[in-house]
Amino acid sequence: MKVDAIYVHFGELSTKGNNQKQFINCLARNIRHALKDYPTLKIDERRDFILVNLHDEDPESVMNRLLLVAGIQRLSLVYILEKDYQKIASAVVEIMEKEEGHTFKIKAHRVDKTFPISSMDLSAKLGGEVLRNVKRFKVDVHNPDVLMRVDIKSSGAYLYCHERIGLGGYPLGMNGKVTTLLSGGIDSPVAAYSLIRRGIKVECLHFASPPYTSEAVLDKLVDLLEVLSAYQEDIRLEVIPFTKLQEAIYRYVAEPYCITIMRRMMLRIAARCKEKNHALGIATGESIGQVASQTLESLGVINEVTNVPILRPLATSDKIAIINEAKRLGTYEISIRPYEDCCTIFKPKNPKTKPSLEEARFYESKFDYETLIDEAVANSYSIYIRNGAIIKDERNQDE
Ligand code: ATP
Ligand code: MG
Numbered sequence: 328m329k330v331d332a333i334y335v336h337f338g339e340l341s342t343k344g345n346n347q348k349q350f351i352n353c354l355a356r357n358i359r360h361a362l363k364d365y366p367t368l369k370i371d372e373r374r375d376f377i378l379v380n381l382h383d384e385d386p387e388s389v390m391n392r393l394l395l396v397a398g399i400q401r402l403s404l405v406y407i408l409e410k411d412y413q414k415i416a417s418a419v420v421e422i423m424e425k426e427e428g429h430t431f432k433i434k435a436h437r438v439d440k441t442f443p444i445s446s447m448d449l450s451a452k453l454g455g456e457v458l459r460n461v462k463r464f465k466v467d468v469h470n471p472d473v474l475m476r477v478d479i480k481s482s483g484a485y486l487y488c489h490e491r492i493g494l495g496g497y498p499l500g501m502n503g504k505v506t507t508l509l510s511g512g513i514d515s516p517v518a519a520y521s522l523i524r525r526g527i528k529v530e531c532l533h534f535a536s537p538p539y540t541s542e543a544v545l546d547k548l549v550d551l552l553e554v555l556s557a558y559q560e561d562i563r564l565e566v567i568p569f570t571k572l573q574e575a576i577y578r579y580v581a582e583p584y585c586i587t588i589m590r591r592m593m594l595r596i597a598a599r600c601k602e603k604n605h606a607l608g609i610a611t612g613e614s615i616g617q618v619a620s621q622t623l624e625s626l627g628v629i630n631e632v633t634n635v636p637i638l639r640p641l642a643t644s645d646k647i648a649i650i651n652e653a654k655r656l657g658t659y660e661i662s663i664r665p666y667e668d669c670c671t672i673f674k675p676k677n678p679k680t681k682p683s684l685e686e687a688r689f690y691e692s693k694f695d696y697e698t699l700i701d702e703a704v705a706n707s708y709s710i711y712i713r714n715g716a717i718i719k720d721e722r723n724q725d726e
């Protein structure tokens with residue numbers, strides 16, 4: 328018997344009310360896009376599931392692709408049959424003959440009430456067929472080695488076992504786009520991934536301070552985004568030349584306030600880029616309490632420069648959990664490569680953990696940062712990544 332299709336179960340649909348249709352359309356569109364290299368596949372959008380008809384494609388390879396698509400809760404290989412008891416029964420026996428293990432359970436679910444056998448009776452009858460025909464199996468209703476599901480729907484009988492867990496979350500693009508601050512550390516790529524998983528597209532922004540920071544940082548960021556492009560096919564990295572602002576800050580601002588002012592400048596620029604790129608918010612990899620600039624008092628003073636929504640997906644995550652997630656994603660090894668970022672180079676000895684807004688404003692009044700911000704934004708350049716490779720690189724281009 329050959330597997331007919333991959334059965335795609337959605338996540339969290341019950342919580343979405345009127346957004347259901349939008350969710351399904353968006354997910355189906357993303358699935359079609361993710362599977363565009365398999366021309367013979369046919370994708371059927373139903374009210375409560377999506378079916379990827381396999382034809383001659385390799386189920387495992389299609390499955391692996393779908394495991395990276397946000398918005399999918401569970402996936403299973405499915406056999407689709409006519410709603411005929413005898414046919415269903417012999418298929419169940421044939422599938423079970425190939426299964427490993429000693430215990431099983433059949434869970435039938437009759438959605439189509441025109442089918443003459445109730446869910447409970449169908450489970451019991453099919454269970455009896457297995458016991459009679461595949462002698463090594465016993466029933467275990469609590470913790471079976473094989474849980475075989477039989478869904479009777481108007482379009483046919485769907486038989487499947489061994490569900491795989493998908494990414495969950497929302498279909499990408501359903502929840503808009505944000506400008507994400509990417510530093511090259513461990514946290515921000517994990518933050519970017521968690522936004523993508525929740526259906527939010529990311530565009531990344533990096534503040535570079537050459538010659539204080541090395542050009543190699545950009546290679547590192549590209550490597551990180553190549554990993555993340557498995558989840559969001561196209562990602563743009565916008566690089567902001569930050570050196571002049573950085574130098575001005577260290578000239579005019581007292582050392583304990585340098586980080587606070589630097590963050591305020593970053594946020595002002597991010598807000599400008601967010602507007603320019605029609606994004607709906609800004610995101611960072613900040614985590615409460617991690618460092619001096621990430622106390623709630625600091626965040627308050629930093630946030631004051633804009634009223635754009637700021638997402639901090641890792642706000643309450645433990646560092647160890649962030650590291651584990653980075654390892655799972657494959658960003659950790661890239662993130663820990665040694666590099667100098669603009670924060671470590673100018674790191675003050677005793678940064679303010681509870682800065683005051685008045686003092687921050689006082690230091691900012693000492694120099695014309697608006698002009699420096701205009702200049703930085705005007706001189707930004709981008710690197711475009713698609714599917715694990717650079718497709719356009721504005722680095723080192725003549726101005
Ligand atoms: P990461 O948070 O990525 O591990 P980190 O902990 O060294 O790096 P912090 O200095 O704590 O980063 O900065 C907190 C957040 O600020 C980062 O997660 C990132 O979103 C943003 N950020 C810091 N430096 C930069 C930079 N040079 N360019 C862009 N964003 C930055
Ligand atoms: Mg951090």
